[in-house]
Amino acid sequence: MGRFVARRLLQAIPxxxxxxxxxxxxxxxxxxxxxxxxxxxxxxxxNIAAMLREQYHLNKPLYMQYxxxxxxxxxxxxGETYTGRQVSEIVSERFPVTLQLALTAFGIxxxxxxxxGAMAALRKGKFxxxxxxxxxxxxxxxxxxxxxSVLQLQLGVEWKLTPVAGVQDGWPTSYILPGIVLASTSxxxxxxxxRTSLMEAxxxxxxxxxxxxxxxxxxxxxxxxxxxSLIPVVTFLGMDLGALMGGAIITERVxxxxxxxxxxAQSVYxxxxxxxxxxxxxxxxxxxxxxxxxxxxxxxxxxxxxxx
Amino acid sequence: xxxxxxxxxxxxxxxxxxxxxxxxxxxxSNDGKNDGIVSMEIGEPQHGLIPSNTYExxxxxxxxxxxxxxxxxxxxxxxxxxxxxxxxxxxxxxxTIKLKDxxxxxxxxxxxxxxxxxxxxYGANQDNAQETNPLFSHIAGYADLxxxxxxxxxxxxxxxxxxxxxxxxxxxxxxxxxxxxxxxxFAGFAPxxxxxxxxxKAFEEAPIGxxxxxxxxxxxxxxxxSVVKYDKHxxxxxxxxxxxxxKIYSNADTxxxxxxxxxxxxxxxxxxxxxxxxxxxxxxxxxxxxxxxxGYIGFPLAYNKSFQDVKLRKAISMAIDRKAIxxxxxxxxxxPADDFISPIIPGYREGVCGDACTLxxxxxxxxxxxxxxxxxxxxxxxxxADGDHKAWIEAVANQVQQNLxxxxxxxxxxxxxxxxNDLGDKKLQAGFRMGWNMDYPHMENYLAPIFTKKAIExxxxxAGYVNEDFEKLVKKADEEPDAAKAQKLYQQADDILLQELPxxxxxxxxxxxxxxxxxxxxxxxxxxxxxxxxxxS
Numbered sequence: 001m002g003r004f005v006a007r008r009l010l011q012a013i014p015x016x017x018x019x020x021x022x023x024x025x026x027x028x029x030x031x032x033x034x035x036x037x038x039x040x041x042x043x044x045x046x047n048i049a050a051m052l053r054e055q056y057h058l059n060k061p062l063y064m065q066y067x068x069x070x071x072x073x074x075x076x077x078x079g080e081t082y083t084g085r086q087v088s089e090i091v092s093e094r095f096p097v098t099l100q101l102a103l104t105a106f107g108i109x110x111x112x113x114x115x116x117g118a119m120a121a122l123r124k125g126k127f128x129x130x131x132x133x134x135x136x137x138x139x140x141x142x143x144x145x146x147x148x149s150v151l152q153l154q155l156g157v158e159w160k161l162t163p164v165a166g167v168q169d170g171w172p173t174s175y176i177l178p179g180i181v182l183a184s185t186s187x188x189x190x191x192x193x194x195r196t197s198l199m200e201a202x203x204x205x206x207x208x209x210x211x212x213x214x215x216x217x218x219x220x221x222x223x224x225x226x227x228x229s230l231i232p233v234v235t236f237l238g239m240d241l242g243a244l245m246g247g248a249i250i251t252e253r254v255x256x257x258x259x260x261x262x263x264x265a266q267s268v269y270x271x272x273x274x275x276x277x278x279x280x281x282x283x284x285x286x287x288x289x290x291x292x293x294x295x296x297x298x299x300x301x302x303x304x305x306x307x308x
Numbered sequence: 309x310x311x312x313x314x315x316x317x318x319x320x321x322x323x324x325x326x327x328x329x330x331x332x333x334x335x336x337s338n339d340g341k342n343d344g345i346v347s348m349e350i351g352e353p354q355h356g357l358i359p360s361n362t363y364e365x366x367x368x369x370x371x372x373x374x375x376x377x378x379x380x381x382x383x384x385x386x387x388x389x390x391x392x393x394x395x396x397x398x399x400x401x402x403x404t405i406k407l408k409d410x411x412x413x414x415x416x417x418x419x420x421x422x423x424x425x426x427x428x429x430y431g432a433n434q435d436n437a438q439e440t441n442p443l444f445s446h447i448a449g450y451a452d453l454x455x456x457x458x459x460x461x462x463x464x465x466x467x468x469x470x471x472x473x474x475x476x477x478x479x480x481x482x483x484x485x486x487x488x489x490x491x492x493x494f495a496g497f498a499p500x501x502x503x504x505x506x507x508x509k510a511f512e513e514a515p516i517g518x519x520x521x522x523x524x525x526x527x528x529x530x531x532x533x534s535v536v537k538y539d540k541h542x543x544x545x546x547x548x549x550x551x552x553x554x555k556i557y558s559n560a561d562t563x564x565x566x567x568x569x570x571x572x573x574x575x576x577x578x579x580x581x582x583x584x585x586x587x588x589x590x591x592x593x594x595x596x597x598x599x600x601x602x603g604y605i606g607f608p609l610a611y612n613k614s615f616q617d618v619k620l621r622k623a624i625s626m627a628i629d630r631k632a633i634x635x636x637x638x639x640x641x642x643x644p645a646d647d648f649i650s651p652i653i654p655g656y657r658e659g660v661c662g663d664a665c666t667l668x669x670x671x672x673x674x675x676x677x678x679x680x681x682x683x684x685x686x687x688x689x690x691x692x693a694d695g696d697h698k699a700w701i702e703a704v705a706n707q708v709q710q711n712l713x714x715x716x717x718x719x720x721x722x723x724x725x726x727x728x729n730d731l732g733d734k735k736l737q738a739g740f741r742m743g744w745n746m747d748y749p750h751m752e753n754y755l756a757p758i759f760t761k762k763a764i765e766x767x768x769x770x771a772g773y774v775n776e777d778f779e780k781l782v783k784k785a786d787e788e789p790d791a792a793k794a795q796k797l798y799q800q801a802d803d804i805l806l807q808e809l810p811x812x813x814x815x816x817x818x819x820x821x822x823x824x825x826x827x828x829x830x831x832x833x834x835x836x837x838x839x840x841x842x843x844x845s
Contacts, residue, residue, distance in 0.1 A: 008618070032723050032725055032726065033720065033725055033729070036725040036728065036729075037723065037725060039439075042363075042768055043728065043766075043767065043768055043770070045441055045766070046442070046454060046457070046765070046766065047454050047457060048434065048437045048441055050456075050457030050458070051434060051435070051437045051457065052437055053439075054458070074616075083354055083355050083357075083528075084355065084356070084509075087534075090529075092531055093530070096531070102554075108449050124393075139422060151641075152562075152565060153565065156565065156569055157565050157568055157569040160569065163572055164562070164565045164566045164569045165562045165563070165565065165566050165569065166531075166555065166557075166566075167531070168531075168532075201713050226652065252558075253558060253559050254555050254559070255562065256558055256559060256562045256563070258529075258530035258556075258558075262530075262558055263530075266558070269694070269696065303633055
């Protein structure tokens with residue numbers, strides 16, 4: 001197991017370098033001039049613009065800019081925005097918000113998704129099963145911003161149950177509604193995945209054996225069937241954690257949560273290369289770690305899977 | 309039982325992570341109706357909070373609360389002295405400014421003539437790359453601080469600034485400029501305390517101003533900026549509000565919902581999505597009045613021959629149904645433009661554009677026939693898709709197509725700078741949308757930065773429009789020390805534009821604002837809330 005983890009960590013290095021370079025090229029290739037973008041509809045003062053270009057090496061070729069950037073990274077400097085703020089500062093400001101949101105959503109989708117899926121599977125064809133099937137269908141087909149805006153209007157503005165926007169009330173109050181919205185689609189997938197996979201497991205030989213041995217049903221389902229059928233769900237959850245961190249752009253915007261997603265969208269718009277590259281690198285890292293955790297969890301859930 | 313233990317560990321980690329990050333949240337919420345603290349919506353300011361580095365309205369709102377300048381706008385958008393006791397000049401070139409006594413910075417330092425000189429020298433120095441740098445260009449010695457890219461700045465002071473004594477400031481301009489006192493109302497001309505120059509980086513996160521409000525804590529990026537009343541400010545008594553919490557939103561739709569839900573007290577720009585219902589949502593707490601912005605359609609006059617014909621431009625102008633655009637597209641959040649000057653500016657003349665800005669398809673068609681016309685009878689209009697411009701440009705295109713009987717297409721650019729780049733490369737052969745928002749409420753600000761020769765290089769004369777008579781009139785008006793006479797001259801310059809239509813004015817922006825029931829009344833001028841007019845209920 002130790003060697004496996006070490007190898008996976010080493011593999012992460014080329015992935016990181018490749019990803020940052022790719023992102024760097026993509027952001028650089030976007031049309032538009034970041035310095036003019038700062039000035040909006042007015043023309044940037046040519047004098048000041050030249051100063052800023054010099055200061056941020058924008059007048060150098062792409063590879064030089066990249067080397068400059070990477071040089072900074074290795075000395076622990078993530079660079080600064082064209083308005084003079086440290087990227088590391090932005091990350092440390094915004095990351096906690098996104099982390100809280102993503103983990104809230106993660107918890108909601110894991111608990112509700114797994115429970116709903118399991119209950120549907122155990123009551124196949126009954127009323128509860130149909131409720132889960134229909135509600136998941138609705139959740140999957142509703143765009144996030146529609147669901148978000150409707151819930152915000154109904155629960156926040158009309159009934160005043162939840163805050164409408166912002167993070168002033170802290171965790172959990174400010175994060176529950178956005179968390180539910182962010183979790184909605186994945187929750188539906190997990191419920192369906194869990195349902196199918198548990199239904200299969202229940203029919204499997206080893207479950208029949210367990211029943212024949214006279215084990216109580218709670219033990220059969222809870223320990224034997226559930227543990228096996230969780231494997232695809234855990235895979236999905238692991239991948240989803242990365243997606244939740246990076247994919248919260250719309251949710252963060254609807255609920256005005258100052259997180260990574262919002263910053264990323266804004267920085268792409270303003271052509272803030274250092275911020276975009278910095279944030280994306282962070283997201284790549286999260287994906288890599290999440291993947292690693294998933295692989296390790298396989299072994300925990302199913303002892304038959306071995307890693308050399 | 310390896311599985312169970314791991315599960316517990318994972319759950320534990322999640323809880324620790326959540327509670328660790330939760331510390332960042334919290335803070336003040338809106339409990340207690342009459343604590344005198346109001347909340348106001350802004351967007352994230354572009355830069356830190358330095359007056360000379362704030363050229364946009366979001367940070368401008370905060371700067372206006374934290375700093376008191378020499379002059380200010382009153383509720384009628386007229387300029388009046390604020391920190392200045394008097395501003396006088398015999399020739400519009402050498403200005404003597406006497407300061408009122410008794411103003412201090414929030415750290416107790418006295419506001420003196422030197423506080424202004426230091427701040428302006430900092431703002432005008434190209435090494436400091438301040439956003440409002442060009443605003444200082446009228447002051448003598450500005451050129452020394454701006455020798456150009458890659459050149460060294462030799463001095464740190466503008467020769468035109470002199471402190472006669474603690475409370476007397478003498479400003480010499482490069483050339484006479486009668487609009488100077490009005491220009492001083494712009495926040496970029498605010499004074500700075502000595503502590504600023506020690507560490508501007510630290511200052512911009514927790515500025516020390518001389519205004520009626522002082523910072524309460526630091527600039528919490530993307531979250532909020534809180535200010536509380538500074539009791540030693542001479543005008544503190546006239547302000548009922550005890551503090552302001554500027555809440556930062558990234559999305560005006562969201563903040564509007566917060567306003568309706570009662571979680572937000574002031575929003576000075578209601579989003580288009582809220583306009584249809586704002587009157588019922590807010591009833592008498594909804595404000596709708598004229599604002600400073602103008603929306604135009606411009607043409608690449610400098611290099612595209614077909615647009616150089618005045619008759620053609622007039623024909624296009626007369627083919628536009630401005631009323632329909634204001635009412636149908638903007639739901640009355642804009643009004644038809646009838647001058648190059650905004651209605652809130654002293655010197656604006658209602659309806660002065662006359663026939664040229666009035667829909668008249670017959671006359672328009674006739675004019676088009678008389679002109680040389682467009683190649684293939686095809687007109688293209690470009691716009692930037694990142695703003696709210698698609699709908700109205702398409703409407704204009706349809707109207708012109710119908711009323712002139714020519715083919716009109718639209719071309720979206722991702723950002724306005726795309727249009728600017730293509731204009732710079734002489735690639736853009738189409739008309740383009742353009743908008744202008746004032747820096748200071750003066751006719752000059754609607755003429756010189758957009759239509760003078762100087763503004764081709766250093767301003768916003770994107771059309772490359774040149775007219776010598778116009779140049780002369782603006783110059784003469786700049787040099788006229790008598791404000792009333794100067795206004796007449798600016799109006800004559802405006803008349804030339806109305807004859808020539810280098811741009812076609814289409815609409816004036818309107819101010820659509822709203823407030824919660826915590827507030828009884830308030831006034832907004834020059835895009836900023838006048839805090840002494842805010843009355844709590």
